[in-house]
Amino acid sequence: MHLELDNITFIVVCYKSENVIYKCLDSLPINSKKILIENSRNIKLKKELELKYDNIEVFLNDNLGMGASNNIGISRSNTDFVFILNPDTIFKPDTLDNLINDLKQIDDFAIVSPVISNQRFPNYKGIINENNKYQDIISVNVVDGFSMLINKKKFQGNFFDENIFLYLENDDLCKRAIDLGHKIYVFNSSIVDHIAASSTNMNKADIEKLRNWHWMWSKFYYNRKHYGLTKALIRISPNLFSSLFKYLIFLILFNKTEKIKYYNRLAGLICSILGKKSYYRVDN
Numbered sequence: 001m002h003l004e005l006d007n008i009t010f011i012v013v014c015y016k017s018e019n020v021i022y023k024c025l026d027s028l029p030i031n032s033k034k035i036l037i038e039n040s041r042n043i044k045l046k047k048e049l050e051l052k053y054d055n056i057e058v059f060l061n062d063n064l065g066m067g068a069s070n071n072i073g074i075s076r077s078n079t080d081f082v083f084i085l086n087p088d089t090i091f092k093p094d095t096l097d098n099l100i101n102d103l104k105q106i107d108d109f110a111i112v113s114p115v116i117s118n119q120r121f122p123n124y125k126g127i128i129n130e131n132n133k134y135q136d137i138i139s140v141n142v143v144d145g146f147s148m149l150i151n152k153k154k155f156q157g158n159f160f161d162e163n164i165f166l167y168l169e170n171d172d173l174c175k176r177a178i179d180l181g182h183k184i185y186v187f188n189s190s191i192v193d194h195i196a197a198s199s200t201n202m203n204k205a206d207i208e209k210l211r212n213w214h215w216m217w218s219k220f221y222y223n224r225k226h227y228g229l230t231k232a233l234i235r236i237s238p239n240l241f242s243s244l245f246k247y248l249i250f251l252i253l254f255n256k257t258e259k260i261k262y263y264n265r266l267a268g269l270i271c272s273i274l275g276k277k278s279y280y281r282v283d284n
Helices: 021-026 043-052 066-076 095-103 169-179 204-227 229-252 256-273
Strands: 008-014 033-038 056-060 081-085 089-091 111-116 124-127 137-143 147-151 184-194
Touching: 008 021, 008 066, 021 033, 021 043, 021 089, 033 043, 033 066, 043 056, 056 066, 066 081, 066 169, 095 111, 095 184, 111 169, 137 169, 169 184, 169 204, 204 229, 204 256, 229 256
Parallel strands: 008 033, 008 081, 033 056, 111 184
Antiparallel strands: 081 147, 089 184, 111 147, 124 137, 137 184
């Protein structure tokens, strides 16, 4: 499959990401099209980025979450392909060239992704053929959302699920692509750095509250959406009982940090089971 740089738009969603966004954008081709969704409405950052970089549009937005914000970026793109990036993702000098070159070896795709440089934590799951796991091109079921090239026509306008504020929005997109019979690949010759847990400069305690609440909310929502209520309850029950047990233990031990952690996991999970929206925010 032949792909040109001018048919790709890079989309980055930011929320208080001033510490990392410049390294991310500096690593992209100078003349590439870039759309940045700035969810903390930082007007100063918008002006600085639009002054520093060519071919960039920065949109100030309320914090709607990763899925909804990426959808805004996709809707404003005028290319056939969009490259979704987290602000703490950094391309190597040959990342994009190697990816475009490897694309020539496949006929079609819904999603492709580079591999993360730290292979102790692979950014993909569900290798279709284990015999091909060491090949340059691997067919998989899921790729992480911090670096994914999307073929827009495969989704017919139905991209990220906007009910999901944080976590598993990429799993949901990949699951729908696979269910439609589309292909997802990772390219071992194309490598990116991902500075995990560095996409925002929010207070660490607030980040932990947000993560624990939304991880459990999204986990149940995803399972109920794709496998039904009964299977979702069965799959999530170990998390429910484990979080409840640990919350009670740390309550008794007066361990405030761990108590809050498991309280938020329980709260997110129970809200999801009750069908409530993923409303939880700690910093607006």
